[in-house]
Amino acid sequence: MRSHCFFFFFIASFCFASFASGATLAQDEVEALRDIGKTLGKDWDFNVDPCSGESNWSTDGKNNVTCSCDGANGTVCHVTRIDLTRNYLNGTIPKEWGSTKLVTISLLGNRLTGEIPTEITNISTLLDLNLEANQFSGILPLELGNLTQIQRLLINSNKFTGELPISLARLSKLQDFRIGDNQFSGKIPDFIHQNLTNLGILSIVGSGLSGPIPSEISHLQNLTDLRITDLRGSETSTFPPVDKMKLEILILRNCNIVGHLPEYLGTMTIKDNLDLSFNKLTGPIPDTYETIARKTTYIYLTGNLLNGSLPSWIERAKSIIDISYNNLNITSQESATCNKEKRNLFANSITNGSGQDACLEGYTCSQLSYNLRINCGGKEVLVNKSTYDDDVADGGDVRFLWNRNRNWAVSTTGNYMNNNNETGTHLVSNKSVLSIENVDLYMTARASPISLTYYGFCLQNGNYTIILHFAEIVFTDDQTFSSLGRRLFDIYIQGELVQEGFNIAEEAGGNRKAITKKFTAVVSSKTLEIRLNWAGKGTTALPQRSVYGPLISAITVNSDNPPPMPNSISVGVVVGIVVAVVVVIILVFGIFWWKCCLRKKSSLEIELRGLELRTGVFTLRQIKVATNNFAEENKIGEGGFGPVYKGCLSDGTLIAVKLLSSKSRQGNREFLNEIGMISALQHPHLVKLYGCCVEGDHLLLVYEYMENNSLARALFGPEEQQIRLDWTTRYKICIGIARGLAYLHEESRLKVVHRDIKTTNVLLDKDLNPKISDFGLAKLDEEDNTHISTRIAGTYGYMAPEYAMHGYLTDKADVYSFGIVVLEIINGRNNIIHRQNEESFSILDWAHMLKEKGDLMELVDRRLGSNFKKEEVLVTIKVALLCTQVTTTLRPTMSSVVSILEGKSVVDEVVTEASEVLDEKRMEAMRKYYSELSIEVPWTASSTSASDLYPTHLDSSFLEKRNYL
Known part of the structure; x- marks a missing residue:
């Protein structure tokens, strides 16, 4: 091979003299092309003029060198365009390109590695740079900002890291910017909306960047195609104002967006794809969306918190619509839409109040099973004496499909972007010979562009082992386009992420090789859920723009406690003996057992059978x-x-x-x-x-098990059991409690009022993250949002006044209790009512008096010293006072509290509802009590042993009535 290459270059060098004498291409560019060819392993034929289009200089549109000639009689030429799309090239980007006058460079779909060389940024004429679908890595060079004339920059589907350099702000002429499927860090930079105002296409799909989506993105009014998905971090975004844009495609998937669906979307020009799935959007679907449903091909509102009635126009809309996994109310008549093509309504509630999924109305299990086997995408097969069900219904982009026996179903979500071929994209078949054990399970597969979910119904509750079978039968290991593809997706079992970024070929050791993944799960409510989800990673354009997202070959599910197998040899004898013994036992002990045990036990067991547990x-x-x-x-x-x-x-x-x-x-x-x-x-x-x-x-x-016990003990338990909580930790705890309550009140399918929020019901894990406990007193928030409770449950000092005095219960009672807890966290003392010379007061009284005196900072725990952010503390105190307003309507929702504490919104000024007489003697008593705590307390570290954290006896007066859970 080495001698062959030497011979080739010897002949090429020999012939070049005759070529150069009559060449129209500038000599320095000829030399540059030679070096580029060596670096990329490109076998260009230098026996002919590179600008002639002859030989292998222009075999097709994907292997093309284009020149532009000027000078007298067009005798001087320059290479202006190099398109090496899908040439299977290895190596790195040649530095020699920096000496050219290229206008267009396309390296789409190769195997190139390394960083972007700074030399390439010297091409001042460059307008179009496409590095999509390679294996480039490292951080983007600051010098990219030198390409001030560039209009199209595609760097998606690589392995770039780091933050986007601020120098990209100089690319003000950029019209098409795609950075998805990388490993970038940091937030979406401001310069995108401040400087890149000529953008028509912006794609940040699975880029690694964090939210929120800046509201200033509204400045990009020339956008026709906006795609942002899978933002990292927990920070929420409000819906970005896009009403001034000329959008035809809007994809904001899994961006942690909160709030209502904007009505103006219904009147926009979106005609291809509207995808707002997997966010935290609430409220009803606006009536204006009927207009957009007439002209938009796809509408995805999957996996939000939408509520209200199912819009009447859904059934007659022309769009493919997915509104699965929401809180919409669907009538029995409307539930028939579940079985229609181009609709997915799964996991919404029937309106009869039962809480049953509308798509499962009337569904009952004739018998329970201990196993489930599916040959995904293929026909029924017999493997190792076990029958695998067929799974051959395509269903299209959006569908909830039952199998013929109605013991399992599959739900698909999403469409293949930029794909004009809509046939055969969900059911995949292998066309070559596979050397795989149990090969029948791997000849076919089911695929989905975004989310693919299998549901096993009518399973006996208990522990199960799940085996997922995979083989990458779309991509290949040969020298074709298919060898360049890369598929990554996440695996969820029972809603829990069990594997992130799963790459079939990588784990199997190559394409067309089998790999199984084993997981365990607990089945409750007789249902198993297996979800595969594409999070924007992997190639989207290879071998064509229709192959990415999850793919699975087969599913095997077995109970860890199957029913005992009968022994065919002695079955008659065994049955006879057992029957006889049972009869005798019943005669002797039946009546006694009935009176003493059965009646007591049956009541509880009947109630237990009526529960649908997920544990x-x-x-x-x-x-x-x-x-x-x-x-x-x-x-x-x-x-x-x-x-x-x-x-x-x-x-x-x-x-x-x-x-x-x-x-x-x-x-x-x-x-x-x-x-x-x-x-x-x-x-x-x-x-x-x-x-x-x-x-x-x-x-x-x-x-x-919570390693650091309760927040109460950490703050004001016995001295030897306290934990040093700096301000950063305390602030994190406040936000964590607020998020937990916001989930209970607003985000969970069950709307729950806890009724007993206090520091003993907030537990701390090993990292001092807070977790709310004790739901034994929780109350479901049913259709009526307010309740008159005949059984008051709570703790004096934390209960809201309307609940303590009148039994009037709403979620605002929890908001009040949260405010008290926050004051305790800030002050380091508990809210027990104290009496001094017949004067009673609490930490809330103290806070109100300090507010009127204009000295709220005196409330801060002296043990913190000066190690805290004053502005942060003041905001937190104001939030606590706002939460503890006597009038319930003045208290904020917990989602508003989260937004304030996370710095996304401003806290309202607290207006004291009842004036306090600033008695100096009373004031001094409070000041003395709340300031007398010594700052020399010997705090223990968070690494205290478990035996110290959980003493057998708690003799502190603060914790006499402590509930662990």
């Missing part, structure tokens, strides 16, 4: 082993209905076990309420319920 079920034996038979040294507290124990499961997972007293019928009722409530609520700032145990008289709840 695991533990045996009493497992719990006893984990807690060393409820050993006294493992006792970590006393809950409202019984003791709490620390435990360790066989896999090393630490747990907290709440043992409910079996003597209290009220406790049983709270137990059922707590299971049903917590199993439906999952959030980073809520204590996670792992499962429950019901055996005989034993009623137990199993929670995640």
Whole structure:
């Protein structure tokens, strides 16, 4: 091979003398082309004029060198365009390009690596640079800003890192800017909307950048195509003002956008794709959207928090519409739309108040199963004596599809962008020979551009092992376009992310090779959910603009506790003996058992069967082993209905076990309420319920173990158990509690009022992240938003006045309690009412008096010293005072509180509702009490041992009535 290359270059060099003498291409550019060819491994034929279009200088539009000639009789030429699209080239970008006068460079779809050389930024004539779908890496050079004439810059589908350089602000003539599928960091830079106002296309799809979307993006009024997806971070965005744009495509997917759908979208010129899926949008779908549904091809509102009625125009709209995974109310008549093509309404509620999914109305299980097997995208096959169901219905871009036996279904979301071929894109077949075990499972696959979800119904509740089968049968390992593709997607089981950025070919060791991924899951409500989701990563244009997103070959699901198999040899004998023994036992003990056990147990079990749980079920034996038979040294507290124990499961997972007293019928009722409530609520700032145990008289709840106990003990527990909480940590705790409450009040499908928010019901994990606990007292917010509660549940000092005095309960009661907790966090003292010389006062009284005196900073815990941000503290105090207003309508919502604390909105000035007489004697008593805490307290570190954090006995007067959960 080496001698062959030497011979080629020898002949080329020999022939070049005759070529050069009559060449019309500038000599320095000929030399540059030679060096470029060597660097890229491009075998250009230098025996002919590069500008002639002969030989291999212009074989097609994807292998093209174009020249522009000037001078006398056009004898002097310059290379102006090099298009090497999909030439399978290796190597790096040649530095020699910097000496050319190129106008267009396209390296789309090669295997080029390395960084962008700064020399390329010397091409002052460059208008179009396309580096899409390669393996370039590193940070973008600052010198890119020198390309001030450039109009099109495509760097998507690479491995670039770092922040976008501010020098890109100089590219004011840029019209097409695409940076998706990279590993950038930082927020969307301001210069995009400040300087790049000529943009017509902006694509930030899966770029690695963080939100929020700046509202100033409205300055880009020439945009016709705006795509922003999968922004990192938890910071929310309001809907960006795009009403002045000329948009034909608007994709704002998974951008953490909050608020209502803007009505003006319905009157815009969007005609191709409107995708606002997987955000936190609320409210109804505006009636104005009927107009856009007549002219837009695709409308995706999937995975939001939309509510209200299903718009009547949905059924007759021409658009392909996906509104699955929202809180819309759908009538029985409208639920028939679930089975129509080009519609996906799954996971919205039927209006009869049952909470049942509208698309499952009337669906019942004739029998329960212990396994599920699907040959995704293919026909029914028999593998290892097991039958895999067929999965051959395409369904198109948007559809919820039942299988023929109606024991599983598949939901597809999304369309292949820029793809004109709409056939065969969801069901994929392999056309070549595969050397794979169980090859029948890998000859076909189901694919989806965005989200692909399989649901297993009618499964027996319990623990399951899930095996997902994959083989990349679209891309190849040969020298074709298909060898350049790269597919990445995320895997979710039961709504939990179990693998991020899964690359089939990479894990299998190549294309057309099998790989299986094994996971475990707990099935509750008889339903299993497996979701594969494209998060904007991987190539989107190779081998054509229709291949990306998740792909799966087969699914195998098996119960970890299958029913026992009968023994065919001795079955008759065994049955006879068993029947005889059972009859005798029934005759002797039946009546006694009925009176003593059955009637007591049946009531609870009937109620349990009516619950749809999303948790695991533990045996009493497992719990006893984990807690060393409820050993006294493992006792970590006393809950409202019984003791709490620390435990360790066989896999090393630490747990907290709440043992409910079996003597209290009220406790049983709270137990059922707590299971049903917590199993439906999952959030980073809520204590996670792992499962429950019901055996005989034993009623137990199993929670995640919180290493740093409660916020109450961290702040004002016994001195030896306190944790040093600096201001940054305290501020983080305030925001975390607010986010948890916002989820309970506004974001969860169940609208929940906690009713007992206090520092003992806020627990801290090993990283001091707050999690709200104790939902035994939680109350569902039903259709009526207000309640008159006949059973007041809460803690004096934290309860809102309207609830404590009149039993009037809304979510604003939690807002009030949150305000008290925030004051405690700031001051470091609890809100117990104190009496001095027959004068009573609380931390709220103290805060109001300090406000009237204009000295709110005196409220701050002296232990913090001066190590805090004054503006941040003042905002937090004002939020607390706003939350504790006597008039409920003056209190903010928790989502508003989150927005204020995160700096996205401004806190309203608090107006004191009732004047206080500033009695100096009373003021001095308060000042003395709230300032007497010594700053020399020997705080413990957050790494305190678990045994210290959970003492067997808590003798602090502050914690006498402490509930761990």
